[in-house]
Structure formats: structure tokens, C-alpha cells
Amino acid sequence: MKFLKQNHKYESDHSLFIKELKAKNPQIEAGQQAGRSILWDKPSTSLDDQARNKASTVKQQAYVYQNKV
Template sequence: MYESEHTKFIKELKQQLPGMEERQVAGRSLLWDKAPLSLEEQKRIQESRLRQQAYPYQTKV
């Protein structure tokens, strides 16, 4: 059965670094797996954003 170089590399890496997958899951949860925001919280965040100019170096408004 064919196994690509990439697959071999990943398997070897997992053997050399036990617990790597658990650390990946923990890292993902820090950035992506968050509780959903309520509608009120979403509205507050949207209203508190400052509008950015199309060209940031423009001096006239």
C-alpha cells in the first residue's frame, strides 16, 4: 500500500512527540472553540468598532 512522504513524516513526528495531538486540540480551543456570543453582545461589539478610512494615510475626512 502506497504511503506518501508527508504521511510518513507525520507518523514519525507523532512517534517522536507523544501528546502532540492533545496539544493541538488544546491550542485550537484557545482560538477557535469558543462559546457563541449573545445577540446583545454581538450588537455591543459591532457598535463599539471604529470606522476605518478606505485609505489609512488620507489626512482629510
């Protein structure tokens, strides 16, 4: 089976739009990284805090919506 040569010069409209947007506004990428750090980069907790959090959790029923009568 013979494969066709792929065109490595092709760029989609979306890729061109993103490149153009980043060229016009270079601060966008820094803003993305700052937003990511707010959501995902959490400070580490100490072992004492982890133990206290684990001890303070309340066990949930197997079926939450059923009332015990």
C-alpha cells in the same frame, strides 16, 4: 486509454515520518487539538454584547492615509 494500476502500498517519506513521530509521542495529537481550540474555538457572545460591539465601532475613512484638511 489504459491507466496503470496505482500502488496503494506506497507511503511517502513524510507520511512515514509523521506516523513514526506520533507513535513515539502519542500526546502530540492532544496538544494539537488543545492549540486549535485556543485559536479557533471562541465562546459565543450574547446578543447584547454583539449589539454593543456593533454600536461602538468607529467608521473608517475610505482612504485611511489621506488627512482631511
